[in-house]
Amino acid sequence: MKAALKRAILLLNILLILAGCTSVTEKGNRVINTKMGSERVDGITYTSKGQNFRQRFIILHYTVSDRERSIDLLANKDVSSHYLITDRENEPIYYLVDENKRAWHAGISSWGSFSNLNDNSIGIEIVNKGFVMKDGKMNFYQFPSWQIHKTAVLLLDLIKRYEIEPQNILGHSDIAPQRKQDPGPLFPWKELYRDYGIGMWYDDTVKEKYKNAFSEGVTPEDVQKELKKFGYGIVVTKEYDEQTKNVITAFQFHFIQYKYDGVMDAETYAVLKALNEKYKK
Ligand SMILES: [Zn+2]
Incomplete structure (x- = not known):
């Protein structure tokens, strides 16, 4: 009696496994039908080990416009983004491009x-007016915390699904x-x-190590090479030219934030060195 029961369970398991296999096989296979003929495509028998996602980067933007204009620009004009986060808390995240x-x-x-x-990024636009010039200075608009939370939730999902590296956000x-x-x-x-584990940030102890690095005879060439190593598109001209100033400003927008004058200093350089040590070995 016991042996018969065991046999029955074994048979049931085999049937379940077979049933499972069959459905997976059907899922991965398809038939192409065109007016020139039809072909069977097998997506199960062989699959490649060498593959990765095309989506390697996530790029964050603000729209420089209010909600209505942002929607119109992104939905009806020649610019677009995959996602739009508006300035209305109870509104969904809009998914504009596959x-x-x-x-x-x-x-x-x-x-x-x-x-x-x-070619290889997902773009997220956030409704925010950007900045106004006041006394020759850029004055930026704040992002409400709920808008950042929404952005973070979307980012976490994308990072997980496409295995996006921190240095590519x-x-x-x-x-x-x-x-x-x-x-x-x-x-x-x-x-x-800090709060969501998203993107890059430097370690304070490593930054500390480089606090005197800038004063110890760093040339414009050294600065340009460090910025290039980190990822920025910069030409090594060996002088503090306009393009270098713009790249330093971009770096400060991201990592220094209280100061974005495009001038390299001890703090900016120490942060850059610490980031390169952490992410660009
Ligand atoms: Zn942008």
Whole structure:
């Protein structure tokens, strides 16, 4: 009696396994039908080990416009982004472009060995007016905390699904420092890192190690090489020219934030060195 029961359970298991296999097989296979003929596609028998996601970067933006204009621009014009987070708390996150398609949000851009980041990034636009000039200074608009929380939840989901590395979560100004300021120095990168584990931040102890590095005879060439090593698109000209100032400003927007004058100093350099040590070995 006992042996018969065991046999029955074994048979049931085999049937379940077979049933499971069958459904998976059907899922991975398909038939192409065109007017020129049909072909069977087998997506089960062989699959490649060598593959990764096309989505390597996430680029954060602010829209520089109010909600209505932002929606109109992103939905009806020649610029677009995958996601839009508005300035209304009870509104959903809008999904404007399929994640597998290119959205037109990055423009001429580069990071490390990558250029044209529309090809391999997901763009998130956040409704925020950007900045106004006051007494020759840029005055930026705050992001409400609920808007940052919404952004973080979306980021966590994307990071998990596409296995996006912390060093590939960037602002528009990081990948286009000569043209762009967004998401600006009030975008809370540090809080995203500290509270949600999103993106890059430096370790204070490592930064401390480099606190005197700048005063010990750092040349413009050294600065340019460190910025380039980190990922910025910069030409090593061996002088503090306009393009270098813009890249330093972009770096400060992201990592210094209280100061974004484009002037390299001890603090900015120590942070840059600490980040390179942590992320660009
Ligand atoms: Zn942008």
